Amino acid sequence: MKKKTALITGGATGLGKKTACQLAKQGYQLAVNYRNSNQEAILLSKELEEKFGSEIICIQGDVAIQADCTRIVETVISEFTSIDVVIHNAGPYVRERKKLTEYSFDEWNYIINGNLNAVFYLSKAIIPIMRERQWGRIITMGFERVETSPGWVYRSAFAAAKTGLASLTRTIAIEEAANGITANMVCPGDIISHWKEKRIEEATFSESVPVGRQGTGEDISRVISFLVDEKSDFITGSIIPVTGGKDVLGKVYSQKGQSK
Structure with a gap:
Protein backbone atom coordinates (compact mmCIF):
# COMPACT_ATOMS: atom_id res chain seq x y z
CA MET A 1 0.00 0.00 0.00
CA LYS A 2 1.37 3.40 -1.04
CA LYS A 3 2.29 5.71 1.80
CA LYS A 4 0.46 8.99 2.07
CA THR A 5 2.36 12.22 1.50
CA ALA A 6 2.13 15.21 3.83
CA LEU A 7 3.37 18.70 2.99
CA ILE A 8 4.17 20.78 6.07
CA THR A 9 4.91 24.45 5.52
CA GLY A 10 7.34 25.93 8.02
CA GLY A 11 8.08 22.36 9.02
CA ALA A 12 11.73 22.62 10.06
CA THR A 13 11.23 24.19 13.48
CA GLY A 14 8.63 24.80 16.17
CA LEU A 15 5.13 23.38 15.83
CA GLY A 16 5.83 22.35 12.25
CA LYS A 17 8.80 20.26 13.34
CA LYS A 18 6.79 18.54 16.07
CA THR A 19 4.04 17.78 13.54
CA ALA A 20 6.62 16.36 11.14
CA CYS A 21 7.86 14.04 13.89
CA GLN A 22 4.31 12.91 14.65
CA LEU A 23 3.42 12.16 11.03
CA ALA A 24 6.75 10.45 10.33
CA LYS A 25 6.05 8.18 13.29
CA GLN A 26 2.71 7.32 11.67
CA GLY A 27 4.38 6.33 8.42
CA TYR A 28 3.84 9.38 6.24
CA GLN A 29 6.38 10.42 3.64
CA LEU A 30 7.05 14.09 4.17
CA ALA A 31 7.76 17.26 2.26
CA VAL A 32 9.18 19.73 4.77
CA ASN A 33 9.06 23.32 3.58
CA TYR A 34 11.22 26.01 5.14
CA ARG A 35 12.10 29.62 4.37
CA ASN A 36 15.44 30.23 6.11
CA SER A 37 15.94 27.17 8.32
CA ASN A 38 18.03 25.10 5.88
CA GLN A 39 20.29 23.57 8.52
CA GLU A 40 17.39 22.65 10.79
CA ALA A 41 15.47 21.08 7.89
CA ILE A 42 18.41 18.90 6.88
CA LEU A 43 19.03 17.75 10.47
CA LEU A 44 15.33 16.97 10.94
CA SER A 45 15.12 14.95 7.74
CA LYS A 46 18.16 12.89 8.70
CA GLU A 47 16.79 12.30 12.19
CA LEU A 48 13.39 11.13 10.97
CA GLU A 49 14.81 9.00 8.18
CA GLU A 50 17.06 7.20 10.65
CA LYS A 51 14.41 6.86 13.35
CA PHE A 52 11.34 5.93 11.29
CA GLY A 53 12.67 5.09 7.84
CA SER A 54 10.57 7.91 6.43
CA GLU A 55 11.10 9.33 2.97
CA ILE A 56 11.60 13.06 3.41
CA ILE A 57 12.39 15.93 1.09
CA CYS A 58 13.21 19.47 2.20
CA ILE A 59 12.02 22.35 0.03
CA GLN A 60 13.07 25.96 0.44
CA GLY A 61 10.38 28.48 -0.35
CA ASP A 62 8.49 31.46 1.00
CA VAL A 63 4.76 30.70 1.06
CA ALA A 64 4.00 34.43 0.95
CA ILE A 65 5.21 34.36 -2.67
CA GLN A 66 2.90 32.78 -5.24
CA ALA A 67 5.73 31.54 -7.49
CA ASP A 68 7.37 29.78 -4.54
CA CYS A 69 4.10 28.01 -3.69
CA THR A 70 3.79 26.77 -7.26
CA ARG A 71 7.38 25.52 -7.21
CA ILE A 72 6.90 23.80 -3.83
CA VAL A 73 3.88 21.84 -5.10
CA GLU A 74 5.61 20.92 -8.38
CA THR A 75 8.64 19.66 -6.44
CA VAL A 76 6.54 17.47 -4.14
CA ILE A 77 4.55 16.01 -7.04
CA SER A 78 7.70 15.23 -9.02
CA GLU A 79 9.10 13.35 -6.03
CA PHE A 80 6.04 11.68 -4.51
CA THR A 81 3.34 11.99 -7.28
CA SER A 82 0.67 13.09 -4.78
CA ILE A 83 -0.08 15.36 -1.85
CA ASP A 84 -2.62 13.80 0.50
CA VAL A 85 -2.23 16.04 3.54
CA VAL A 86 -1.20 19.68 3.77
CA ILE A 87 -0.43 21.40 7.06
CA HIS A 88 -0.43 25.18 6.61
CA ASN A 89 1.86 25.84 9.54
CA ALA A 90 4.01 28.69 8.18
CA GLY A 91 2.80 32.20 8.88
CA PRO A 92 4.81 35.42 9.29
CA TYR A 93 4.29 37.41 12.46
CA VAL A 94 5.62 40.81 13.52
CA ARG A 95 6.60 40.62 17.19
CA GLU A 96 6.99 44.36 17.61
CA ARG A 97 3.85 45.94 19.07
CA LYS A 98 2.43 48.17 16.35
CA LYS A 99 -0.87 49.92 15.85
CA LEU A 100 -2.44 49.57 12.41
CA THR A 101 -1.17 52.95 11.18
CA GLU A 102 2.39 52.04 12.13
CA TYR A 103 2.62 49.09 9.75
CA SER A 104 4.41 49.73 6.50
CA PHE A 105 2.63 48.65 3.31
CA ASP A 106 5.23 45.95 2.80
CA GLU A 107 4.81 44.58 6.34
CA TRP A 108 1.03 44.52 6.03
CA ASN A 109 1.05 42.81 2.62
CA TYR A 110 3.64 40.27 3.68
CA ILE A 111 1.64 39.20 6.75
CA ILE A 112 -1.60 38.95 4.76
CA ASN A 113 0.12 37.03 1.96
CA GLY A 114 1.92 34.65 4.30
CA ASN A 115 -1.06 33.84 6.52
CA LEU A 116 -4.04 34.04 4.16
CA ASN A 117 -3.12 34.22 0.49
CA ALA A 118 -0.58 31.41 0.88
CA VAL A 119 -3.42 29.02 1.65
CA PHE A 120 -5.16 30.10 -1.56
CA TYR A 121 -1.94 29.76 -3.59
CA LEU A 122 -1.29 26.24 -2.32
CA SER A 123 -4.92 25.10 -2.28
CA LYS A 124 -5.46 26.13 -5.89
CA ALA A 125 -2.64 23.76 -6.88
CA ILE A 126 -3.21 20.96 -4.36
CA ILE A 127 -7.00 20.55 -4.19
CA PRO A 128 -7.31 19.33 -7.82
CA ILE A 129 -4.72 16.64 -6.99
CA MET A 130 -6.73 15.59 -3.93
CA ARG A 131 -9.94 15.52 -6.00
CA GLU A 132 -8.39 12.99 -8.37
CA ARG A 133 -7.88 10.62 -5.44
CA GLN A 134 -11.16 11.56 -3.76
CA TRP A 135 -9.29 12.03 -0.49
CA GLY A 136 -7.44 14.82 1.26
CA ARG A 137 -6.79 16.51 4.57
CA ILE A 138 -6.17 20.26 4.91
CA ILE A 139 -5.14 21.79 8.24
CA THR A 140 -4.78 25.51 8.81
CA MET A 141 -3.57 27.27 11.95
CA GLY A 142 -5.38 30.04 13.81
CA PHE A 143 -5.61 31.55 17.26
CA GLU A 144 -8.08 31.35 20.12
CA ARG A 145 -11.53 32.79 19.32
CA VAL A 146 -10.53 33.51 15.70
CA GLU A 147 -13.99 32.40 14.52
CA THR A 148 -15.56 35.32 16.44
CA SER A 149 -13.50 37.92 14.55
CA PRO A 150 -12.03 39.43 17.72
CA GLY A 151 -9.93 42.56 17.74
CA TRP A 152 -6.30 42.03 18.69
CA VAL A 153 -4.41 45.11 19.79
CA TYR A 154 -1.06 45.60 17.97
CA ARG A 155 -1.71 42.49 15.84
CA SER A 156 -4.15 43.92 13.29
CA ALA A 157 -2.60 42.36 10.19
CA PHE A 158 -2.11 38.91 11.72
CA ALA A 159 -5.60 38.88 13.27
CA ALA A 160 -7.23 40.03 10.03
CA ALA A 161 -5.41 37.37 8.00
CA LYS A 162 -6.24 34.53 10.40
CA THR A 163 -9.87 35.63 10.72
CA GLY A 164 -10.16 35.54 6.95
CA LEU A 165 -8.43 32.16 6.97
CA ALA A 166 -11.00 30.76 9.41
CA SER A 167 -13.76 31.60 6.93
CA LEU A 168 -11.72 30.26 4.02
CA THR A 169 -11.09 26.99 5.87
CA ASN A 179 -14.59 15.00 -2.89
CA GLY A 180 -13.51 13.28 0.32
CA ILE A 181 -11.48 16.32 1.38
CA THR A 182 -11.73 17.76 4.90
CA ALA A 183 -10.50 21.15 6.07
CA ASN A 184 -10.08 22.13 9.71
CA MET A 185 -8.30 24.83 11.69
CA VAL A 186 -6.25 24.16 14.82
CA CYS A 187 -5.75 27.10 17.20
CA PRO A 188 -2.75 26.73 19.53
CA GLY A 189 -2.82 28.45 22.88
CA ASP A 190 0.07 30.28 24.51
CA ILE A 191 2.80 27.84 23.48
CA ILE A 192 6.03 29.80 23.39
CA SER A 193 9.66 29.43 22.34
CA HIS A 194 11.24 26.04 23.03
CA TRP A 195 7.95 24.54 24.27
CA LYS A 196 6.83 24.26 20.66
CA GLU A 197 9.22 21.34 20.15
CA LYS A 198 8.64 19.62 23.51
CA ARG A 199 6.73 16.47 24.43
CA ILE A 200 3.80 16.52 26.85
CA GLU A 201 5.76 14.58 29.46
CA GLU A 202 8.34 17.38 29.48
CA ALA A 203 5.76 20.04 30.37
CA THR A 204 6.32 21.85 33.65
CA PHE A 205 3.86 23.43 36.05
CA SER A 206 2.25 26.73 35.05
CA GLU A 207 -0.17 28.55 37.33
CA SER A 208 -1.34 30.73 34.44
CA VAL A 209 -2.85 27.75 32.56
CA PRO A 210 -6.05 26.25 34.03
CA VAL A 211 -4.92 22.65 33.39
CA GLY A 212 -1.79 23.44 35.41
CA ARG A 213 1.00 22.91 32.91
CA GLN A 214 2.76 24.44 29.94
CA GLY A 215 1.41 23.70 26.48
CA THR A 216 3.75 21.79 24.15
CA GLY A 217 4.16 21.09 20.48
CA GLU A 218 2.94 17.56 21.07
CA ASP A 219 -0.42 18.93 22.27
CA ILE A 220 -0.86 20.43 18.81
CA SER A 221 0.62 17.59 16.77
CA ARG A 222 -1.67 15.03 18.44
CA VAL A 223 -4.75 17.01 17.42
CA ILE A 224 -3.43 17.32 13.86
CA SER A 225 -2.70 13.60 13.82
CA PHE A 226 -6.30 12.87 14.79
CA LEU A 227 -7.76 15.22 12.18
CA VAL A 228 -5.78 13.71 9.30
CA ASP A 229 -6.74 10.15 10.21
CA GLU A 230 -8.74 8.07 7.72
CA LYS A 231 -11.66 7.80 10.14
CA SER A 232 -11.84 11.52 10.94
CA ASP A 233 -13.79 12.34 7.78
CA PHE A 234 -16.87 13.46 9.75
CA ILE A 235 -14.86 16.31 11.26
CA THR A 236 -14.61 19.14 8.76
CA GLY A 237 -15.08 22.89 8.91
CA SER A 238 -14.12 22.79 12.59
CA ILE A 239 -12.08 25.41 14.42
CA ILE A 240 -10.45 23.70 17.36
CA PRO A 241 -8.77 25.60 20.23
CA VAL A 242 -5.94 23.77 21.99
CA THR A 243 -5.25 26.13 24.88
CA GLY A 244 -5.31 24.22 28.17
CA GLY A 245 -8.30 26.41 29.06
CA LYS A 246 -6.25 29.61 29.01
CA ASP A 247 -7.90 32.79 27.76
CA VAL A 248 -5.03 33.92 25.55
CA LEU A 249 -6.58 37.13 24.23
CA GLY A 250 -7.88 37.90 27.70
CA LYS A 251 -4.29 37.84 28.89
CA VAL A 252 -3.41 40.40 26.24
CA TYR A 253 -6.14 42.80 27.34
CA SER A 254 -5.40 42.35 31.03
CA GLN A 255 -1.83 43.54 30.57
CA LYS A 256 -1.13 47.08 31.64
CA GLY A 257 0.42 49.71 29.45
CA GLN A 258 -1.52 48.98 26.28
CA SER A 259 -1.09 52.52 24.98
CA LYS A 260 2.27 53.72 23.82
Missing part, protein backbone atom coordinates in the same frame (compact mmCIF):
# COMPACT_ATOMS: atom_id res chain seq x y z
CA ARG A 170 -14.80 26.49 6.43
CA THR A 171 -15.57 27.38 2.82
CA ILE A 172 -13.08 24.79 1.56
CA ALA A 173 -14.67 22.23 3.89
CA ILE A 174 -18.11 22.83 2.36
CA GLU A 175 -16.94 23.04 -1.25
CA GLU A 176 -14.80 19.91 -1.11
CA ALA A 177 -16.82 17.64 1.18
CA ALA A 178 -18.18 15.64 -1.76
Whole structure:
Protein backbone atom coordinates (compact mmCIF):
# COMPACT_ATOMS: atom_id res chain seq x y z
CA MET A 1 0.00 0.00 0.00
CA LYS A 2 1.37 3.40 -1.04
CA LYS A 3 2.29 5.71 1.80
CA LYS A 4 0.46 8.99 2.07
CA THR A 5 2.36 12.22 1.50
CA ALA A 6 2.13 15.21 3.83
CA LEU A 7 3.37 18.70 2.99
CA ILE A 8 4.17 20.78 6.07
CA THR A 9 4.91 24.45 5.52
CA GLY A 10 7.34 25.93 8.02
CA GLY A 11 8.08 22.36 9.02
CA ALA A 12 11.73 22.62 10.06
CA THR A 13 11.23 24.19 13.48
CA GLY A 14 8.63 24.80 16.17
CA LEU A 15 5.13 23.38 15.83
CA GLY A 16 5.83 22.35 12.25
CA LYS A 17 8.80 20.26 13.34
CA LYS A 18 6.79 18.54 16.07
CA THR A 19 4.04 17.78 13.54
CA ALA A 20 6.62 16.36 11.14
CA CYS A 21 7.86 14.04 13.89
CA GLN A 22 4.31 12.91 14.65
CA LEU A 23 3.42 12.16 11.03
CA ALA A 24 6.75 10.45 10.33
CA LYS A 25 6.05 8.18 13.29
CA GLN A 26 2.71 7.32 11.67
CA GLY A 27 4.38 6.33 8.42
CA TYR A 28 3.84 9.38 6.24
CA GLN A 29 6.38 10.42 3.64
CA LEU A 30 7.05 14.09 4.17
CA ALA A 31 7.76 17.26 2.26
CA VAL A 32 9.18 19.73 4.77
CA ASN A 33 9.06 23.32 3.58
CA TYR A 34 11.22 26.01 5.14
CA ARG A 35 12.10 29.62 4.37
CA ASN A 36 15.44 30.23 6.11
CA SER A 37 15.94 27.17 8.32
CA ASN A 38 18.03 25.10 5.88
CA GLN A 39 20.29 23.57 8.52
CA GLU A 40 17.39 22.65 10.79
CA ALA A 41 15.47 21.08 7.89
CA ILE A 42 18.41 18.90 6.88
CA LEU A 43 19.03 17.75 10.47
CA LEU A 44 15.33 16.97 10.94
CA SER A 45 15.12 14.95 7.74
CA LYS A 46 18.16 12.89 8.70
CA GLU A 47 16.79 12.30 12.19
CA LEU A 48 13.39 11.13 10.97
CA GLU A 49 14.81 9.00 8.18
CA GLU A 50 17.06 7.20 10.65
CA LYS A 51 14.41 6.86 13.35
CA PHE A 52 11.34 5.93 11.29
CA GLY A 53 12.67 5.09 7.84
CA SER A 54 10.57 7.91 6.43
CA GLU A 55 11.10 9.33 2.97
CA ILE A 56 11.60 13.06 3.41
CA ILE A 57 12.39 15.93 1.09
CA CYS A 58 13.21 19.47 2.20
CA ILE A 59 12.02 22.35 0.03
CA GLN A 60 13.07 25.96 0.44
CA GLY A 61 10.38 28.48 -0.35
CA ASP A 62 8.49 31.46 1.00
CA VAL A 63 4.76 30.70 1.06
CA ALA A 64 4.00 34.43 0.95
CA ILE A 65 5.21 34.36 -2.67
CA GLN A 66 2.90 32.78 -5.24
CA ALA A 67 5.73 31.54 -7.49
CA ASP A 68 7.37 29.78 -4.54
CA CYS A 69 4.10 28.01 -3.69
CA THR A 70 3.79 26.77 -7.26
CA ARG A 71 7.38 25.52 -7.21
CA ILE A 72 6.90 23.80 -3.83
CA VAL A 73 3.88 21.84 -5.10
CA GLU A 74 5.61 20.92 -8.38
CA THR A 75 8.64 19.66 -6.44
CA VAL A 76 6.54 17.47 -4.14
CA ILE A 77 4.55 16.01 -7.04
CA SER A 78 7.70 15.23 -9.02
CA GLU A 79 9.10 13.35 -6.03
CA PHE A 80 6.04 11.68 -4.51
CA THR A 81 3.34 11.99 -7.28
CA SER A 82 0.67 13.09 -4.78
CA ILE A 83 -0.08 15.36 -1.85
CA ASP A 84 -2.62 13.80 0.50
CA VAL A 85 -2.23 16.04 3.54
CA VAL A 86 -1.20 19.68 3.77
CA ILE A 87 -0.43 21.40 7.06
CA HIS A 88 -0.43 25.18 6.61
CA ASN A 89 1.86 25.84 9.54
CA ALA A 90 4.01 28.69 8.18
CA GLY A 91 2.80 32.20 8.88
CA PRO A 92 4.81 35.42 9.29
CA TYR A 93 4.29 37.41 12.46
CA VAL A 94 5.62 40.81 13.52
CA ARG A 95 6.60 40.62 17.19
CA GLU A 96 6.99 44.36 17.61
CA ARG A 97 3.85 45.94 19.07
CA LYS A 98 2.43 48.17 16.35
CA LYS A 99 -0.87 49.92 15.85
CA LEU A 100 -2.44 49.57 12.41
CA THR A 101 -1.17 52.95 11.18
CA GLU A 102 2.39 52.04 12.13
CA TYR A 103 2.62 49.09 9.75
CA SER A 104 4.41 49.73 6.50
CA PHE A 105 2.63 48.65 3.31
CA ASP A 106 5.23 45.95 2.80
CA GLU A 107 4.81 44.58 6.34
CA TRP A 108 1.03 44.52 6.03
CA ASN A 109 1.05 42.81 2.62
CA TYR A 110 3.64 40.27 3.68
CA ILE A 111 1.64 39.20 6.75
CA ILE A 112 -1.60 38.95 4.76
CA ASN A 113 0.12 37.03 1.96
CA GLY A 114 1.92 34.65 4.30
CA ASN A 115 -1.06 33.84 6.52
CA LEU A 116 -4.04 34.04 4.16
CA ASN A 117 -3.12 34.22 0.49
CA ALA A 118 -0.58 31.41 0.88
CA VAL A 119 -3.42 29.02 1.65
CA PHE A 120 -5.16 30.10 -1.56
CA TYR A 121 -1.94 29.76 -3.59
CA LEU A 122 -1.29 26.24 -2.32
CA SER A 123 -4.92 25.10 -2.28
CA LYS A 124 -5.46 26.13 -5.89
CA ALA A 125 -2.64 23.76 -6.88
CA ILE A 126 -3.21 20.96 -4.36
CA ILE A 127 -7.00 20.55 -4.19
CA PRO A 128 -7.31 19.33 -7.82
CA ILE A 129 -4.72 16.64 -6.99
CA MET A 130 -6.73 15.59 -3.93
CA ARG A 131 -9.94 15.52 -6.00
CA GLU A 132 -8.39 12.99 -8.37
CA ARG A 133 -7.88 10.62 -5.44
CA GLN A 134 -11.16 11.56 -3.76
CA TRP A 135 -9.29 12.03 -0.49
CA GLY A 136 -7.44 14.82 1.26
CA ARG A 137 -6.79 16.51 4.57
CA ILE A 138 -6.17 20.26 4.91
CA ILE A 139 -5.14 21.79 8.24
CA THR A 140 -4.78 25.51 8.81
CA MET A 141 -3.57 27.27 11.95
CA GLY A 142 -5.38 30.04 13.81
CA PHE A 143 -5.61 31.55 17.26
CA GLU A 144 -8.08 31.35 20.12
CA ARG A 145 -11.53 32.79 19.32
CA VAL A 146 -10.53 33.51 15.70
CA GLU A 147 -13.99 32.40 14.52
CA THR A 148 -15.56 35.32 16.44
CA SER A 149 -13.50 37.92 14.55
CA PRO A 150 -12.03 39.43 17.72
CA GLY A 151 -9.93 42.56 17.74
CA TRP A 152 -6.30 42.03 18.69
CA VAL A 153 -4.41 45.11 19.79
CA TYR A 154 -1.06 45.60 17.97
CA ARG A 155 -1.71 42.49 15.84
CA SER A 156 -4.15 43.92 13.29
CA ALA A 157 -2.60 42.36 10.19
CA PHE A 158 -2.11 38.91 11.72
CA ALA A 159 -5.60 38.88 13.27
CA ALA A 160 -7.23 40.03 10.03
CA ALA A 161 -5.41 37.37 8.00
CA LYS A 162 -6.24 34.53 10.40
CA THR A 163 -9.87 35.63 10.72
CA GLY A 164 -10.16 35.54 6.95
CA LEU A 165 -8.43 32.16 6.97
CA ALA A 166 -11.00 30.76 9.41
CA SER A 167 -13.76 31.60 6.93
CA LEU A 168 -11.72 30.26 4.02
CA THR A 169 -11.09 26.99 5.87
CA ARG A 170 -14.80 26.49 6.43
CA THR A 171 -15.57 27.38 2.82
CA ILE A 172 -13.08 24.79 1.56
CA ALA A 173 -14.67 22.23 3.89
CA ILE A 174 -18.11 22.83 2.36
CA GLU A 175 -16.94 23.04 -1.25
CA GLU A 176 -14.80 19.91 -1.11
CA ALA A 177 -16.82 17.64 1.18
CA ALA A 178 -18.18 15.64 -1.76
CA ASN A 179 -14.59 15.00 -2.89
CA GLY A 180 -13.51 13.28 0.32
CA ILE A 181 -11.48 16.32 1.38
CA THR A 182 -11.73 17.76 4.90
CA ALA A 183 -10.50 21.15 6.07
CA ASN A 184 -10.08 22.13 9.71
CA MET A 185 -8.30 24.83 11.69
CA VAL A 186 -6.25 24.16 14.82
CA CYS A 187 -5.75 27.10 17.20
CA PRO A 188 -2.75 26.73 19.53
CA GLY A 189 -2.82 28.45 22.88
CA ASP A 190 0.07 30.28 24.51
CA ILE A 191 2.80 27.84 23.48
CA ILE A 192 6.03 29.80 23.39
CA SER A 193 9.66 29.43 22.34
CA HIS A 194 11.24 26.04 23.03
CA TRP A 195 7.95 24.54 24.27
CA LYS A 196 6.83 24.26 20.66
CA GLU A 197 9.22 21.34 20.15
CA LYS A 198 8.64 19.62 23.51
CA ARG A 199 6.73 16.47 24.43
CA ILE A 200 3.80 16.52 26.85
CA GLU A 201 5.76 14.58 29.46
CA GLU A 202 8.34 17.38 29.48
CA ALA A 203 5.76 20.04 30.37
CA THR A 204 6.32 21.85 33.65
CA PHE A 205 3.86 23.43 36.05
CA SER A 206 2.25 26.73 35.05
CA GLU A 207 -0.17 28.55 37.33
CA SER A 208 -1.34 30.73 34.44
CA VAL A 209 -2.85 27.75 32.56
CA PRO A 210 -6.05 26.25 34.03
CA VAL A 211 -4.92 22.65 33.39
CA GLY A 212 -1.79 23.44 35.41
CA ARG A 213 1.00 22.91 32.91
CA GLN A 214 2.76 24.44 29.94
CA GLY A 215 1.41 23.70 26.48
CA THR A 216 3.75 21.79 24.15
CA GLY A 217 4.16 21.09 20.48
CA GLU A 218 2.94 17.56 21.07
CA ASP A 219 -0.42 18.93 22.27
CA ILE A 220 -0.86 20.43 18.81
CA SER A 221 0.62 17.59 16.77
CA ARG A 222 -1.67 15.03 18.44
CA VAL A 223 -4.75 17.01 17.42
CA ILE A 224 -3.43 17.32 13.86
CA SER A 225 -2.70 13.60 13.82
CA PHE A 226 -6.30 12.87 14.79
CA LEU A 227 -7.76 15.22 12.18
CA VAL A 228 -5.78 13.71 9.30
CA ASP A 229 -6.74 10.15 10.21
CA GLU A 230 -8.74 8.07 7.72
CA LYS A 231 -11.66 7.80 10.14
CA SER A 232 -11.84 11.52 10.94
CA ASP A 233 -13.79 12.34 7.78
CA PHE A 234 -16.87 13.46 9.75
CA ILE A 235 -14.86 16.31 11.26
CA THR A 236 -14.61 19.14 8.76
CA GLY A 237 -15.08 22.89 8.91
CA SER A 238 -14.12 22.79 12.59
CA ILE A 239 -12.08 25.41 14.42
CA ILE A 240 -10.45 23.70 17.36
CA PRO A 241 -8.77 25.60 20.23
CA VAL A 242 -5.94 23.77 21.99
CA THR A 243 -5.25 26.13 24.88
CA GLY A 244 -5.31 24.22 28.17
CA GLY A 245 -8.30 26.41 29.06
CA LYS A 246 -6.25 29.61 29.01
CA ASP A 247 -7.90 32.79 27.76
CA VAL A 248 -5.03 33.92 25.55
CA LEU A 249 -6.58 37.13 24.23
CA GLY A 250 -7.88 37.90 27.70
CA LYS A 251 -4.29 37.84 28.89
CA VAL A 252 -3.41 40.40 26.24
CA TYR A 253 -6.14 42.80 27.34
CA SER A 254 -5.40 42.35 31.03
CA GLN A 255 -1.83 43.54 30.57
CA LYS A 256 -1.13 47.08 31.64
CA GLY A 257 0.42 49.71 29.45
CA GLN A 258 -1.52 48.98 26.28
CA SER A 259 -1.09 52.52 24.98
CA LYS A 260 2.27 53.72 23.82
